[in-house]
Amino acid sequence: MARPREFDEGVVLDAAVQCFWAQGFETTSIRDLMEKTGLTAASLYNAWGDKRAIYLTALDRYVENSIGARIRRCEALPPREALHAFFAEILRRSLTDREHKGCLVVNSALEMAPRDPDIRRVIAGVLVRIETFFRSCAEAGQQDGTITRATPAKAQAQHLLGVLMGVRVLARVRPEKALLQGVVGTALASLDAQANGGAEASPDSAALRASASSGGARRA
Amino acid sequence: MARPREFDEGVVLDAAVQCFWAQGFETTSIRDLMEKTGLTAASLYNAWGDKRAIYLTALDRYVENSIGARIRRCEALPPREALHAFFAEILRRSLTDREHKGCLVVNSALEMAPRDPDIRRVIAGVLVRIETFFRSCAEAGQQDGTITRATPAKAQAQHLLGVLMGVRVLARVRPEKALLQGVVGTALASLDAQANGGAEASPDSAALRASASSGGARRA
DNA sequence: GGAATTATAGAACGCACATACCACAACGCC
């Protein structure tokens, strides 16, 4: 019972995500948001209240669309393939990220989380969600024999979470294929069932690791 | 041949490091720097030119005092112990970091490096330096038999660099002892000589990994 | 078809920021 919105909230939030993702919170001005969303300041303030609220909403949207969707895609695969597919996608994204935006969650983890408890809770929740996904994969992989039992699934998941954060940081400063492949390849190789010290157990982990030193191509 | 400085450059730069470390570049104002350094704006500008130059100088100082010094300390140890000591120190720092400042280099890698080519070069250089240190350790460890040859030293170093970045990010959002120990312990365990899939090869890697799940204490 | 309500447009506001300026102070040199 009043004048209706002239804009689509989703489209506007996607534009806001692009702003905050590329430039961070502080460096993005309301005027930047006006330009990229096509809205006036009054509309932005009327719809969300203030800049921080826009950021929070955009962050939620990013989490669901980028991270939640990726986890759901990978959950459909067998455990070991799920982890490999997850990191393959991270690598592909990182290496085709021409603006070096990285991951909004990681960016927010450093810029906003330390000084904003609400945002920190959101980010911590996302990290737990990713860790839980990793852990489920690790446990299932240990069950079906594709992932080593030499290390507890919990520690494997924590390790992968750390590696994920690390790749996202490195990619923004040294977006070199060989480097990122070396990081991820070694981490995934450490999950391989059978002995790692003896004969090569997993063909594609070995290939990924080897290509890290030579800059070779990666399979889809 | 003129009026001498009334302040000690090192002391002032240390104060500037604290500001930028705790708050980042954008969130630190010249007034913050004035307050923490005790200098007036004119003195700051007279000595360094502008805010960015202060940041660059402070960053250099941090790199030498925090990172360079740590590498030099660890280089004195046998290779495998050097890596363990390096990460033990990172863990200790991260867990006693009450302000959750993290590492200035990692913070700068996300806030400044993507939009400032000069800073990016500095940060990339630091990362190469750390990676080179890791690689030297890995190669020496493979020589003396304390580190596995199953993975190339280069890939091991890249992996450790990624894990280091990851720990620094995680520590700012989820500074939980068990989590960080899980990340680092699993990474270090993957370096152990002899088969990882079979009997436990390295007592303290195994201990570190186990304590990650229970929150047990860490040896010095 | 008013009345009430909400959206939009554009200008305006107050503030904090990085930086520049100006007057003066403290030194080395001749």
Next chain:
DNA sequence: GGCGTTGTGGTATGTGCGTTCTATAATTCC
């Protein structure tokens, strides 16, 4: 002991920021 030079303190300057205000437009309800 004046002079040139450099450091310092306080204040001004202009800009860009987040946000608010005012006026008007587009709806629903009765």
